[in-house]
Amino acid sequence: MNALRFDAAVDNILSRDKRFEAAAYFFLKDALDYTLKRTKEESGEERHVSGEELLLGFRDCSLEEFGPMAGTLLREWGVRSCSDIGDMVFHLIEEGMFGKQDSDTKEDFRDLFDFDDTFLKPFTPRRVRHLAPSSPGQEHEPSAG
Numbered sequence: 744m745n746a747l748r749f750d751a752a753v754d755n756i757l758s759r760d761k762r763f764e765a766a767a768y769f770f771l772k773d774a775l776d777y778t779l780k781r782t783k784e785e786s787g788e789e790r791h792v793s794g795e796e797l798l799l800g801f802r803d804c805s806l807e808e809f810g811p812m813a814g815t816l817l818r819e820w821g822v823r824s825c826s827d828i829g830d831m832v833f834h835l836i837e838e839g840m841f842g843k844q845d846s847d848t849k850e851d852f853r854d855l856f857d858f859d860d861t862f863l864k865p866f867t868p869r870r871v872r873h874l875a876p877s878s879p880g881q882e883h884e885p886s887a888g
């Protein structure tokens with residue numbers, strides 16, 4: 744995929760739909776490459792990936808690349824759900840950057856996983872401890888043992 748052509752495609756998309764940051768489209772392209780590579784390693788051949796496979800690849804690539812910051816970063820880019828990824832995919836299809844089979848639809852990208860469950864919960868501490876002073880105005884000092 745020609746990088747200059749991809750840049751121009753993203754610019755065209757952003758001129759008509761500003762919901763997602765340009766960085767989200769560039770990351771989606773990386774996530775597709777990640778998914779295609781993984782699929783080839785598993786099956787030994789290059790092939791079209793389904794919406795579900797791309798969503799799972801996007802999820803795994805996000806977590807691998809950004810760790811605990813994945814959810815925050817995706818939200819900053821405007822990506823808050825699986826259907827948002829589907830919208831971006833179809834924008835790139837319209838621009839001729841991604842391929843599509845006749846059976847591919849936006850519905851393939853509906854609610855495969857919950858973004859909060861996927862990108863926030865694994866990194867939220869199970870128990871948050873609050874250390875309060877022993878009495879108002881006093882600081883709690885550790886005892887010398």
